[in-house]
Amino acid sequence: MTNFDEVIDRRDTHSAKWDAMEPLYGVSPDDGISMWVADMDFHPPQAVSAAVQGMVDHGVYGYYAMDASYKAAICGWMDRRHGWTVDLDWIFSTHGLVNGTALCIQTYSNAGDGVILFTPVYHAFAKVINANNRRIVESELVNNNGRYEMDLAALESQLKGDEKMVILCSPHNPGGRVWSKPELKALADFCVKHDLILVSDEIHHDLVYGDNKHTVMSLAAPEIINRLVMLTASSKTFNIAGAHVGNVIIEDPDLRAQFAATYLAGGNSPNSFGVIMTEAAYNDGEDWLNDLLDYLEENRRIFDAGIAAIPGLKSMDLSATYLAWVDFSGTGMPPEEFTKRVEQEAKIAANYGHTFGKGGENFLRFNIATRRELVEKAVKRLAAAFADLQ
Numbered sequence: 001m002t003n004f005d006e007v008i009d010r011r012d013t014h015s016a017k018w019d020a021m022e023p024l025y026g027v028s029p030d031d032g033i034s035m036w037v038a039d040m041d042f043h044p045p046q047a048v049s050a051a052v053q054g055m056v057d058h059g060v061y062g063y064y065a066m067d068a069s070y071k072a073a074i075c076g077w078m079d080r081r082h083g084w085t086v087d088l089d090w091i092f093s094t095h096g097l098v099n100g101t102a103l104c105i106q107t108y109s110n111a112g113d114g115v116i117l118f119t120p121v122y123h124a125f126a127k128v129i130n131a132n133n134r135r136i137v138e139s140e141l142v143n144n145n146g147r148y149e150m151d152l153a154a155l156e157s158q159l160k161g162d163e164k165m166v167i168l169c170s171p172h173n174p175g176g177r178v179w180s181k182p183e184l185k186a187l188a189d190f191c192v193k194h195d196l197i198l199v200s201d202e203i204h205h206d207l208v209y210g211d212n213k214h215t216v217m218s219l220a221a222p223e224i225i226n227r228l229v230m231l232t233a234s235s236k237t238f239n240i241a242g243a244h245v246g247n248v249i250i251e252d253p254d255l256r257a258q259f260a261a262t263y264l265a266g267g268n269s270p271n272s273f274g275v276i277m278t279e280a281a282y283n284d285g286e287d288w289l290n291d292l293l294d295y296l297e298e299n300r301r302i303f304d305a306g307i308a309a310i311p312g313l314k315s316m317d318l319s320a321t322y323l324a325w326v327d328f329s330g331t332g333m334p335p336e337e338f339t340k341r342v343e344q345e346a347k348i349a350a351n352y353g354h355t356f357g358k359g360g361e362n363f364l365r366f367n368i369a370t371r372r373e374l375v376e377k378a379v380k381r382l383a384a385a386f387a388d389l390q
């Protein structure tokens with residue numbers, strides 16, 4: 001069994017999480033705790049390291065071909081873990097899912113068109129929409145007693161008619177919501193009514209806790225296959241984000257042909273490291289994942305209990321993901337003040353809520369996928385930084 005408590009020093013390894021925390025957040029990696037970018041401080045499954053070691057031992061790093069076993073590994077995983085039958089031919093391997101999202105925007109919309117997001121949401125969506133000169137339509141999620149809900153009636157009243165696409169984050173980052181089947185179905189109906197392409201980013205689909213059950217969009221609403229693009233990846237699940245590999249899965253032949261044209265135009269082709277790691281992870285990483293989920297669940301419990309004990313702070317119920325979304329509005333402090341305390345007193349680097357869009361202003365996002373000792377230390381430091389509220 002993997003020892004997730006192992007101390008692994010990631011400093012000076014070009015780790016975004018640990019080596020960029022000081023320039024970005026002013027928190028020194030010497031005594032600070034990095035809880036921002038979404039990767040984990042753990043080794044991946046042994047099979048992944050062995051697959052990379054096999055490449056190193058061979059020592060020739062040429063072009064990759066013959067991807068049937070890689071795609072079969074993806075299909076096997078989707079079938080076993082998600083009850084979703086995927087055909088090999090539906091899969092494109094992209095340079096990660098931000099790249100996959102950007103290719104979807106370029107394929108299914110034109111400059112100036114509206115692209116709908118349910119905010120607060122993963123910040124890179126807005127970045128690629130903007131960079132492609134599309135218009136972001138922010139549909140603010142309703143915070144119903146610490147649980148996000150979509151407000152499709154409000155969204156409907158916002159529409160101008162130039163909207164072409166919805167990008168859904170399922171499960172949701174941040175906030176950790178696992179959308180229910182009726183919620184997914186309602187969104188699918190909305191897309192049909194307003195003639196929208198639905199891009200369902202399900203990168204966090206394996207990181208679901210307890211009795212919560214993730215439903216694949218294509219299973220929740222099979223009738224919208226002709227407007228649905230599914231995004232999944234091995235990167236969050238197995239902590240191989242640096243391999244930059246993602247699965248864009250498109251069932252409908254017409255949508256697939258359109259995407260294939262953009263893929264070709266961009267000169268895309270698979271990265272052998274990412275592909276080989278993915279194949280190993282999907283074929284041999286299941287036990288590791290089950291252990292990881294147990295470990296993360298306990299981290300979540302400790303973090304939530306620690307936050308709940310600080311008056312004015314509230315962590316959203318994390319049904320999925322390892323990204324805790326903490327509401328500081330109960331402190332009555334402006335974001336500059338609570339952020340200053342977190343960074344300078346608790347010495348923790350956490351993502352700024354406003355970067356996730358409307359509704360995120362009074363939040364910080366904390367990545368709890370680190371060794372338990374650091375999670376425990378983080379909650380103690382936060383309690384001390386906000387001790388005057390006790």
Ligand SMILES: Cc1ncc(COP(=O)(O)O)c(C=O)c1O
Nearest residue numbers: 038096097098099122173203246
């Ligand atoms: C919803 C979502 N999509 C995509 C990504 C990143 O994808 P990639 O690293 O494959 O580009 C993240 C990373 O946090 C994410 O949360």
